[in-house]
Amino acid sequence: MLDELGLTKRGPVWQLPGGLAARIREQPFGERHHAYQSVCRQVFRQGVGAGVAPCASELATLGVEMVPGVLPPETCDDLSARIGAWLDAAGGATADTSMGAFGFRTDTTNRVVPLTPEIVRAAMPIARRVLARPMTALAERYLESHFKLDSIRLYRSVPNPDPLVSFRWHWDSAPLGQLHVMVYLTDAGADGSGGATEFLARPLSEQLRRTEYFARGIDDRVLELEQLPDGAKLKNFVVRATPSRGDGLIFAPGLICHRGIPPARGFRDVLLLILMPSLDPWAVGLAAEGIEPMIERMIHRCFGYLPINGDPLAP
Numbered sequence: 001m002l003d004e005l006g007l008t009k010r011g012p013v014w015q016l017p018g019g020l021a022a023r024i025r026e027q028p029f030g031e032r033h034h035a036y037q038s039v040c041r042q043v044f045r046q047g048v049g050a051g052v053a054p055c056a057s058e059l060a061t062l063g064v065e066m067v068p069g070v071l072p073p074e075t076c077d078d079l080s081a082r083i084g085a086w087l088d089a090a091g092g093a094t095a096d097t098s099m100g101a102f103g104f105r106t107d108t109t110n111r112v113v114p115l116t117p118e119i120v121r122a123a124m125p126i127a128r129r130v131l132a133r134p135m136t137a138l139a140e141r142y143l144e145s146h147f148k149l150d151s152i153r154l155y156r157s158v159p160n161p162d163p164l165v166s167f168r169w170h171w172d173s174a175p176l177g178q179l180h181v182m183v184y185l186t187d188a189g190a191d192g193s194g195g196a197t198e199f200l201a202r203p204l205s206e207q208l209r210r211t212e213y214f215a216r217g218i219d220d221r222v223l224e225l226e227q228l229p230d231g232a233k234l235k236n237f238v239v240r241a242t243p244s245r246g247d248g249l250i251f252a253p254g255l256i257c258h259r260g261i262p263p264a265r266g267f268r269d270v271l272l273l274i275l276m277p278s279l280d281p282w283a284v285g286l287a288a289e290g291i292e293p294m295i296e297r298m299i300h301r302c303f304g305y306l307p308i309n310g311d312p313l314a315p
């Protein structure tokens with residue numbers, strides 16, 4: 001099968017023939033990512049994925065799964081202290097005014113730490129640790145392919161009575177194969193002090209996505225789910241995750257409806273890893289390429305809050 005596709009190996013990594021790469025790239029956004037993911041699946045199935053049973057995880061059935069203890073508390077505290085220091089050095093405010101270009105209000109209380117080479121270098125060993133098993137196994141079995149670490153984000157959220165953007169029910173404009181791993185660096189208060197993330201479980205998310213309400217712009221989506229038609233039913237399918245610091249949540253942001261809950265006091269820090277299907281295991285791709293191009297890419301690939309993954313074939 002791989003012979004038929006004309007795939008070859010350059011060192012440890014797979015290469016697509018130029019014609020196939022061009023045919024994938026010329027398709028519209030969604031189809032392009034889907035086509036590339038199918039090739040990634042074929043590679044996986046003929047390698048380590050041979051004989052791996054389809055995944056019966058919560059990630060597959062609900063669309064989200066918690067992986068406890070992916071980072072030790074002291075690593076979370078350290079990264080959180082660095083976020084504080086970076087924000088202080090930047091004058092405390094890093095509101096992203098470029099969001100105006102997207103036509104909705106910026107969430108100025110959701111402070112994204114600007115990625116610099118120093119920040120990416122500090123966060124990379126931590127990201128590798130998060131992706132150690134079982135996270136890699138879970139993501140690979142769900143995607144039925146290897147994946148790459150596309151980019152990282154670090155953000156701090158503070159109390160906000162008028163939650164915007166990520167703190168309203170939404171989907172990300174992301175390819176369906178994109179996965180987010182949110183690592184909580186601070187506790188999400190199970191005691192009502194906020195900071196959780198809520199998800200509408202997968203079957204209901206798909207139905208809701210097709211309704212008039214979700215065709216509105218994010219600024220016009222102010223309702224709670226229970227205020228929508230069939231709201232009581234929807235409420236039953238909400239998964240509320242209240243992770244402790246060091247826990248990871250993995251979910252498909254283009255597939256399930258979700259929202260953050262701002263903290264009621266203090267702040268909430270998150271390390272977000274963005275994963276995309278790949279022909280090669282993330283560690284192999286990274287080792288073959290080295291960290292420097294990855295740092296460059298991360299800095300340039302993220303625009304505002306939205307990662308631009310226009311080219312699924314880019315390393």
Ligand SMILES: O=C(O)CCC(=O)C(=O)O
Pocket residue numbers: 166167172180182196197198253258259260261270272
């Ligand atoms: O911070 C949160 O809880 C929401 C995160 C989110 O919307 C995302 O990662 O797509």
